[in-house]
Amino acid sequence: MTSDDKxxxxxxxxxxxPAVAHHAWRLSGRIVAGVGQLLLWILTGIGTLLxxxxxxxxxxxxxxxxxxxxxxxxGMPGGPGSPGADGTTAPLPRWINTWREVVGSWxxxxxxxxxxxxxxxxxxxxxxxxxxxxxxxxxxxSTLPLGWRRENLRPVAAIVxxxxxxSLLTGQILLVTTGFAALYTLYALGRQLPRxxxxxxxxxxxxxxAVVYLATSTLDDVxxxxxxxAVLAAIGLGDARRVVESxxxxxxxxxxxTNETLTRLTAVQREQAVMRERARIARELHDVVAHSVSMIAxxxxxxxxxxxxLSPEARAGYTEIAKTARDALVEMRRLLSVLRADAxxxxxxxxxxxxxxxxxxxxIEQHRGAGGHVDLAVHGDPRGLxxxxxxxxxxxxxEALTNxxxxxxxxxxxxxxxxxxxxxxxxxxxxxxxxxxxxxxxNRDDPGSxxxxxxxxxxxxxxxxxRTRLETPESGSxxxxxxxxxxxxxxxxxxxxxxxxxRATMLGGRFSAGPAAQGGFxxxxxxxxxxxxxxxxxxxxxAPPGGGA
Numbered sequence: 146m147t148s149d150d151k152x153x154x155x156x157x158x159x160x161x162x163p164a165v166a167h168h169a170w171r172l173s174g175r176i177v178a179g180v181g182q183l184l185l186w187i188l189t190g191i192g193t194l195l196x197x198x199x200x201x202x203x204x205x206x207x208x209x210x211x212x213x214x215x216x217x218x219x220g221m222p223g224g225p226g227s228p229g230a231d232g233t234t235a236p237l238p239r240w241i242n243t244w245r246e247v248v249g250s251w252x253x254x255x256x257x258x259x260x261x262x263x264x265x266x267x268x269x270x271x272x273x274x275x276x277x278x279x280x281x282x283x284x285x286x287s288t289l290p291l292g293w294r295r296e297n298l299r300p301v302a303a304i305v306x307x308x309x310x311x312s313l314l315t316g317q318i319l320l321v322t323t324g325f326a327a328l329y330t331l332y333a334l335g336r337q338l339p340r341x342x343x344x345x346x347x348x349x350x351x352x353x354x355a356v357v358y359l360a361t362s363t364l365d366d367v368x369x370x371x372x373x374x375a376v377l378a379a380i381g382l383g384d385a386r387r388v389v390e391s392x393x394x395x396x397x398x399x400x401x402x403t404n405e406t407l408t409r410l411t412a413v414q415r416e417q418a419v420m421r422e423r424a425r426i427a428r429e430l431h432d433v434v435a436h437s438v439s440m441i442a443x444x445x446x447x448x449x450x451x452x453x454x455l456s457p458e459a460r461a462g463y464t465e466i467a468k469t470a471r472d473a474l475v476e477m478r479r480l481l482s483v484l485r486a487d488a489x490x491x492x493x494x495x496x497x498x499x500x501x502x503x504x505x506x507x508x509i510e511q512h513r514g515a516g517g518h519v520d521l522a523v524h525g526d527p528r529g530l531x532x533x534x535x536x537x538x539x540x541x542x543x544e545a546l547t548n549x550x551x552x553x554x555x556x557x558x559x560x561x562x563x564x565x566x567x568x569x570x571x572x573x574x575x576x577x578x579x580x581x582x583x584x585x586x587x588n589r590d591d592p593g594s595x596x597x598x599x600x601x602x603x604x605x606x607x608x609x610x611x612r613t614r615l616e617t618p619e620s621g622s623x624x625x626x627x628x629x630x631x632x633x634x635x636x637x638x639x640x641x642x643x644x645x646x647x648r649a650t651m652l653g654g655r656f657s658a659g660p661a662a663q664g665g666f667x668x669x670x671x672x673x674x675x676x677x678x679x680x681x682x683x684x685x686x687x688a689p690p691g692g693g694a
Contacts, residue, residue, distance in 0.1 A: 173351065174344030177335070180374070181381025258292025265322035272318070283312035287323040291330070298333055305330045313357045319364065328379040335383025336390075343384045350376045415643075422644045426651065429499050433532040435474060442470035501535040502562070505542065509560070512546045518557045519546065525564030534672050537648040538562070538571050544645050545573035545668040553577050556665065568654070569672045577665035645670065 192199075247253055265284040272280075286308035290301045309327040313319060331350065335343050354372055357364055364372060445467035449460045500508075505521065512519050542560055549558050556575040563570035642658050645668065649656035654672045661667035 170344050170348055173348040174340060177343060177347045177377055177381045177384060178340075179381075180377045181383075181385040184378055184382060185385055254295045255292040258289055258294070261288040261291060261322055261326060264288075265320055265326075268320050268322055279315070280312070280317050283308050283315075283317055284320060284323055287312065288326045291326060294330075294333060298337055302330045302334050310353055310357070313363045314361060316361055316363055319367075328375060331376060331379040332383040335380040336387045337383075338387075340384065343380060347377060347380050350380065418643055419647065422647050426644075426647060429536060430533060433499055433536065435477060437532075438470050438473050438477070442467050442474070445470060499532070499536050500539045501532065502530070502539060505539060505560075505562075508539070508543055508546065512550065512558070515550060516555065517546070517550055518555070519560060520558070521560045521562075523562045523564070527562075527564055530569060530674060534569055534652065534674060537652060537672055538569055538670075540648055541571050541645045541668070541670050542573060544642075548668075549573075549575040549666070553666065567674055569674065571668075571670045571672070573668040574661055575665045 262285055265288045266281065269281055269284055287305050290304045294301045305326055309323055312323065331346070334346055338346065351373065354364075354369070354376060358369055445463045448463045449455055455463075509519055509521050546558060546560075549556055553575050556578050558573065558575045561570075561572040561574075563572070645658070646656050649670045649672060652672050654670060656670045658668045659666070
């Protein structure tokens with residue numbers, strides 16, 4: 146006979162028994178799971194039908210009246226553990242907290258095991274059975290070991306189930322307490338054992354029940370299907386509980402891993418955003434400084450040809466100036482290449498003229514053309530400043546206006562430029578009235594927006610809890626690592642608060658951003674006119690919002 150003929154005819158007589166046992170074991174496992182799942186579906190349906198009544202009952206037990214925004218929500222009146230109007234804890238949370246404390250204590254299992262034993266002996270008393278009799282011994286052996294079920298479940302289960310089976314096989318009457326102890330033990334085993342062992346347990350329980358019905362008349366008053374369903378339901382509910390707990394644990398571990406990954410990804414993206422912004426600032430400064438240094442080199446080189454009666458020492462000096470200027474250009478390009486090394490270049494004209502404060506009215510008109518309301522006020526004596534200071538001030542105003550348009554459309558904005566003797570103060574405040582349908586707060590992924598005082602260790606370290614980032618449709622809702630980055634980009638390719646902070650600290654100035662005391666959002670920056678004039682202040686120190694220049 147070939148192997149194909151053996152496969153068609155099935156296993157031989159020697160392998161028929163193990164095959165039947167294997168299929169019976171698998172079938173019993175599926176029956177257990179099916180019964181447990183069916184019971185869960187029934188309970189879920191009953192819960193759905195009774196949900197309105199349960200909501201009303203829970204609301205009343207929580208000490209509330211009428212409908213609440215979130216019944217039982219933490220922190221809400223009537224939530225778990227929250228005091229009521231008279232300062233007392235609502236009845237249901239008090240009971241729940243007390244019950245959880247009792248169940249989680251070490252003495253819960255011994256107390257319940259002892260109580261079950263006392264109940265079994267009390268159930269035997271009307272039958273005139275002494276605790277020292279055979280029935281009393283079986284009753285104690287079936288209940289008292291449950292006091293150690295948490296530490297040694299499997300040995301305890303062997304004693305309990307063995308005592309119950311022995312009492313039934315010896316013709317003892319099944320007590321309610323011993324029956325409950327047996328069913329609870331089967332439930333506890335189904336909750337702890339793996340699926341294969343649960344199937345073996347179910348199969349052994351069914352065989353034991355069948356033997357009891359065939360060999361004795363102890364359970365003649367109880368229908369066989371009822372006992373069978375009770376046993377399989379206990380094991381199935383325990384197995385279903387194990388599956389739910391395992392799935393919850395797996396989901397929690399997956400969520401924790403996802404959070405760790407997102408945290409690392411956010412840190413990398415934040416670092417990349419800072420590097421890109423620094424590279425962009427470096428390119429802008431290169432255009433400004435390179436133009437000035439190039440003019441020095443050109444004038445130094447042409448001076449010997451345009452000026453008469455120069456001494457050899459003066460000619461040599463002009464030549465050295467030109468050489469130094471050319472060397473400075475080379476070194477500056479090398480520095481720019483280092484800053485560009487880890488940043489993706491942005492498509493912008495490298496030699497385009499950089500904006501200064503004289504183009505600020507055009508920026509104001511552009512904001513008004515987009516539907517915004519803005520007023521510009523200049524305080525002090527306007528005068529020409531260095532290109533880097535004017536460029537930084539222009540970009541800060543540009544980013545602040547872009548932020549207002551995105552997160553508070555239609556809000557009134559006021560821009561103040563204050564020309565002080567040693568510094569230029571920039572203040573942009575929007576009243577936030579246009580943000581009724583969109584909540585605008587700082588981006589917690591932005592290192593420049595986590596605290597009111599960014600670099601000042603003596604200052605406050607956090608703003609109120611209301612500054613948690615809430616996504617808006619324009620800010621890429623649901624995109625990890627970008628919650629607010631796109632919403633803070635300006636048309637110049639900046640990175641919002643990151644870029645403003647970098648520009649201010651680069652000049653040794655101060656920068657702050659956050660909710661204003663009078664409402665809305667406030668951005669303030671102080672840019673020193675000379676680096677030496679700011680030496681008394683900490684480099685990159687921050688001022689708290691609302692403290693105008």
